[in-house]
Amino acid sequence: MDRTIQNAESWARSFFSDDATGHDWFHTHRVRNTALMIGEKERADLYVIELVALLHDVADDKFYKQENQGLNEVASWLKSHGVEEWQKLIDMISSIGFSSGKTPDTLEGKIVQDADRLEALGAIGIARTFMYAGAHGDAMYNPDIPVRENMTKSEYRKGQSTAINHFYEKLLKLKEKMNTKTGRLLAEERDEYMKGFLDQFHREWDSKIGS
Ligand code: ADP
Ligand code: NI
Numbered sequence: 699m700d701r702t703i704q705n706a707e708s709w710a711r712s713f714f715s716d717d718a719t720g721h722d723w724f725h726t727h728r729v730r731n732t733a734l735m736i737g738e739k740e741r742a743d744l745y746v747i748e749l750v751a752l753l754h755d756v757a758d759d760k761f762y763k764q765e766n767q768g769l770n771e772v773a774s775w776l777k778s779h780g781v782e783e784w785q786k787l788i789d790m791i792s793s794i795g796f797s798s799g800k801t802p803d804t805l806e807g808k809i810v811q812d813a814d815r816l817e818a819l820g821a822i823g824i825a826r827t828f829m830y831a832g833a834h835g836d837a838m839y840n841p842d843i844p845v846r847e848n849m850t851k852s853e854y855r856k857g858q859s860t861a862i863n864h865f866y867e868k869l870l871k872l873k874e875k876m877n878t879k880t881g882r883l884l885a886e887e888r889d890e891y892m893k894g895f896l897d898q899f900h901r902e903w904d905s906k907i908g909s
Contacts, residue, residue, distance in 0.1 A: 700745070702749065702779045702780075702781060703745075703748055703749060703752070705779065706748075706749055706752040706753055707752055709752075709753075709756060709775070710723060710726045710752050710753065710755070710756055711723050713756050713761075714726060714755070718829065718833055721755055721761075725755070725817060725826075726751070726752060726754075726755055728813075728817060728822070729751045729754065729755075729810065729813045729814050729817060730748060730751040730752055730813075732813040732816055732817075732884075733747045733748075733750075733751045733809050733810045733812075733813035734747060734748060734751075735880075736809045736812060736813060736878060736880045736881055736884075737806070737809050739880045740805065740809060740878050740879075740880060742805045742806050742809055743805075743806050746783075746786075746787065746790075746804075746806040747806045747809055747810060749781070749787060750787055750790050750791055750794075750806060750807065750810045751810050751813065753772050753775075753776075753787075753791060754791050754794050754795075754810055754814060756768065756771075756772060757769045757771070757772040757788075757791045757792070758795060760797075760855070769788060769791065769792055772788065772791060773785075773788050776788070786804070789802070789803070789807070790802045790803075790804055790806065790807030790810065791807075793807065793811075794807065794810055794811045794814055795814070796815070796818075796868070797851050797854060797855070799851075801877065805878075808877035808878060809877070809878055809881070811877060812876050812877050812878050812880075812881030812884075812885075813881070815872050815875065815876065815881070815885070816881065816884055816885060816888065818868070818869055818872060819869060819872060819873075819885055819888035819889060819891075819892060820887070820888030820891050820892065821888075821891065823869060823888065823892065824892060824895055827861050827864050827865070827869070828861050830861075830864075831859075831860065831861035831864070836858070836859055836860055836861060837860045837861070838860065838861050838862065839860050839861065839862040839863075839899075839903065840860050843858060843859065843860055843863060844863075845863050845866045845867055846859070846863070846867055849867065854868075862896070862899065865892060865896055869892060870889065870892070870893070872885060872889075873885045873886060873889040
């Protein structure tokens with residue numbers, strides 16, 4: 699394996715060694731594998747995809763006190779590893795996260811964004827949502843807390859919500875936002891699965907099972 703890729707993997711592994719909010723190392727590991735799989739189908743540059751996937755969350759603002767601290771650290775890291783196109787990679791990384799509200803310009807960035815979004819869908823997406831809600835002290839569900847239609851970045855991060863509301867506030871909208879054909883196909887399958895889960899959840903909540 700390429701040494702830069704190997705070092706990026708070591709960095710991400712140690713960075714996320716003790717996360718219990720849905721961003722453990724295996725999240726990065728799956729984003730990398732899913733992005734490489736999509737990248738093969740879409741004939742993209744697999745080296746760029748792998749590096750961006752490995753570093754996309756190491757750079758995320760939510761893990762740092764100062765704004766842009768993560769991006770700056772990743773930029774220095776890329777330079778010190780002699781990655782000439784470091785600025786291009788930083789541009790991709792800074793526009794991947796949901797809260798950035800952006801779409802990366804390059805095919806490789808779009809693919810990693812798709813892989814990261816797929817992580818919020820399907821069985822894994824359901825599991826991560828409840829992990830996140832638990833870690834932030836939110837309820838599993840509370841019918842008295844309304845679903846929010848439009849949110850600012852800080853409302854998304856800090857406002858009151860529930861795990862179930864999160865499906866309506868974000869997750870069920872993701873399918874429409876996929877960048878690539880392969881990403882969209884995978885998202886559709888995972889979206890169906892989540893809808894089945896929500897249906898069952900509400901039936902059980904309303905004591906309707908078997909009727
Ligand atoms: P990212 O943008 O890197 O996917 P987030 O920190 O927004 O990361 O989310 C991590 C995981 O937690 C995702 O699966 C996401 O859908 C879920 N999540 C984010 N916000 C909430 C929330 N308010 N309630 C429940 N789950 C959430
Ligand atoms: Ni991520």
